[in-house]
Amino acid sequence: MKTAFITGTTSGFGKAFAHRMAKLNYNLVITGRRKERLDELALTLQQQYNVEVLALCFDVRDNEACKNAIASLTGKFRAIDVLVNNAGLAAGASPFDESDLDDYERMIDTNVKGLLYITKLVVPLMIEKQAGHIVNISSIAGIEVYPNGSVYCATKHAVNAITKGLRLDLVKYGIKIGSISPGMVETEFSVVRYHGDEQKAKGVYAGIVPLDAEDIADALEFMVTRPDHVSINDIQINPKQQANTFLVHRILD
Numbered sequence: 001m002k003t004a005f006i007t008g009t010t011s012g013f014g015k016a017f018a019h020r021m022a023k024l025n026y027n028l029v030i031t032g033r034r035k036e037r038l039d040e041l042a043l044t045l046q047q048q049y050n051v052e053v054l055a056l057c058f059d060v061r062d063n064e065a066c067k068n069a070i071a072s073l074t075g076k077f078r079a080i081d082v083l084v085n086n087a088g089l090a091a092g093a094s095p096f097d098e099s100d101l102d103d104y105e106r107m108i109d110t111n112v113k114g115l116l117y118i119t120k121l122v123v124p125l126m127i128e129k130q131a132g133h134i135v136n137i138s139s140i141a142g143i144e145v146y147p148n149g150s151v152y153c154a155t156k157h158a159v160n161a162i163t164k165g166l167r168l169d170l171v172k173y174g175i176k177i178g179s180i181s182p183g184m185v186e187t188e189f190s191v192v193r194y195h196g197d198e199q200k201a202k203g204v205y206a207g208i209v210p211l212d213a214e215d216i217a218d219a220l221e222f223m224v225t226r227p228d229h230v231s232i233n234d235i236q237i238n239p240k241q242q243a244n245t246f247l248v249h250r251i252l253d
Contacts, residue, residue, distance in 0.1 A: 207250030
């Protein structure tokens, strides 16, 4: 059996990814900051899919915690075949001149530095095997910017640049590098962005049928189930009513 390491699994994409990879018969290392949710997910995955699951509770923004987490891996859990860098967030949705520096730091530390911390630690394990697959969860915001999202968009542009750079640097080791760039998906994402304001979050999806986490898990499954000689570099996936980052056809009552 192969092993997948997935960050940010306590909700949204990450939880859906964990279920999907377990269904594909992967043993799992799952990570997140909310221990109760993480442990509950681990138990569910073990019981439902008969796979082995290691739950590691830590914050990807903490480099020392990342080092300790990877150093703790042994046996099958250290032989990582697939790394899914999923942990990420948007914080705030104000014009640049009205936005909050704390939100910037939270996004940069999670979306960029956290991804780098984990990838830097896992890549040597893949080089040892001369094989592996890294999937970075990006966004349509990494392809084009939109109003009131400059710093979030910048972090996802960084994810795309890192993905392309990794592909150049690691191709000689037989490591595949890809990304998934979703458009509007209804998860906890907007609730976090609006600092817990569920009404504002709900308004983001007014008049459209958004994607859901299972749609994104479908994309991940497609990427990891291709033949060994095939590498899917990027999948951009939008709901039908979304043309780009800011043009959305809403059908309102």
